[in-house]
Amino acid sequence: MGQIQLRNVRKTFGAAEVIPGLDLDIEDGEFVVFVGPSGCGKSTLLRLIAGLEDVSGGKITIDGKEATKLGPAQRKLAMVFQSYALYPHMTVRRNIGFPLKMAGADKAVIEQKVQEAARVLNLTDYLDRRPGALSGGQRQRVAIGRAIVREPAAFLFDEPLSNLDAALRVNMRLEISELHQKLRTTMIYVTHDQVEAMTMADKIVVLNAGRIEQVGSPIDLYSRPANRFVAGFIGSPR
Ligand code: ADP
Numbered sequence: 001m002g003q004i005q006l007r008n009v010r011k012t013f014g015a016a017e018v019i020p021g022l023d024l025d026i027e028d029g030e031f032v033v034f035v036g037p038s039g040c041g042k043s044t045l046l047r048l049i050a051g052l053e054d055v056s057g058g059k060i061t062i063d064g065k066e067a068t069k070l071g072p073a074q075r076k077l078a079m080v081f082q083s084y085a086l087y088p089h090m091t092v093r094r095n096i097g098f099p100l101k102m103a104g105a106d107k108a109v110i111e112q113k114v115q116e117a118a119r120v121l122n123l124t125d126y127l128d129r130r131p132g133a134l135s136g137g138q139r140q141r142v143a144i145g146r147a148i149v150r151e152p153a154a155f156l157f158d159e160p161l162s163n164l165d166a167a168l169r170v171n172m173r174l175e176i177s178e179l180h181q182k183l184r185t186t187m188i189y190v191t192h193d194q195v196e197a198m199t200m201a202d203k204i205v206v207l208n209a210g211r212i213e214q215v216g217s218p219i220d221l222y223s224r225p226a227n228r229f230v231a232g233f234i235g236s237p238r
């Protein structure tokens with residue numbers, strides 16, 4: 001599961017219309033990247049899907065169920081925050097298990113899910129450490145682990161690598177792609193970085209001022225950009 005539909009989704013903040021009305025279909029298991037310049041509405045769109053913001057109009061459907069009126073917890077989506085959102089006083093084990101503990105899961109179940117997530121993320125040897133004793137990349141993996149244990153219908157990432165240095169960013173990009181190969185769960189990944197979009201996506205959604213300029217595979221966008229904006233942004237001549 002992990003099919004998401006947006007129909008005429010609008011968002012205004014006061015008098016500002018940030019998203020004027022947007023349609024989008026995300027298929028189960030797809031790796032979808034939202035790309036576009038700073039301020040174009042990428043985070044807002046992701047937060048609308050996650051239920052962290054209410055739509056001003058239109059409808060969001062997740063796995064056939066109208067989600068527009070559901071709160072974030074009921075949508076079964078996992079927003080992966082940047083690694084600084086970890087609890088510094090808790091071990092990796094407790095950080096990863098925290099959402100399950102909050103949901104009232106019993107200890108044995110939590111430990112089992114934490115072990116599974118740690119295995120997928122190569123964190124098994126680090127479970128007793130605190131975030132301060134980890135590298136940036138390892139901390140990012142802990143943040144992802146905290147999402148994995150909830151077994152979400154989709155993972156939502158908002159520029160998760162923007163705080164990392166260039167070498168680490170390349171590494172984490174590969175790790176997230178690998179994670180998608182392993183889990184085959186829908187992922188929506190927000191970035192303003194064209195290279196990330198082109199290398200990670202099954203499907204790229206190019207946004208400009210709250211509107212979709214084009215949706216397509218990296219090769220579609222590269223070889224058949226819909227307009228000058230897409231061509232300029234993806235970096236191919238037209
Ligand atoms: P991006 O993530 O693409 O950089 P955002 O979605 O953060 O863009 O922002 C899109 C526009 O919406 C910007 O003009 C921003 O100032 C505005 N915006 C975002 N959140 C709020 C808010 N809570 N209140 C008012 N304006 C907002």
Ligand code: MG
Nearest residue numbers: 042043044158
């Ligand atoms: Mg943003």
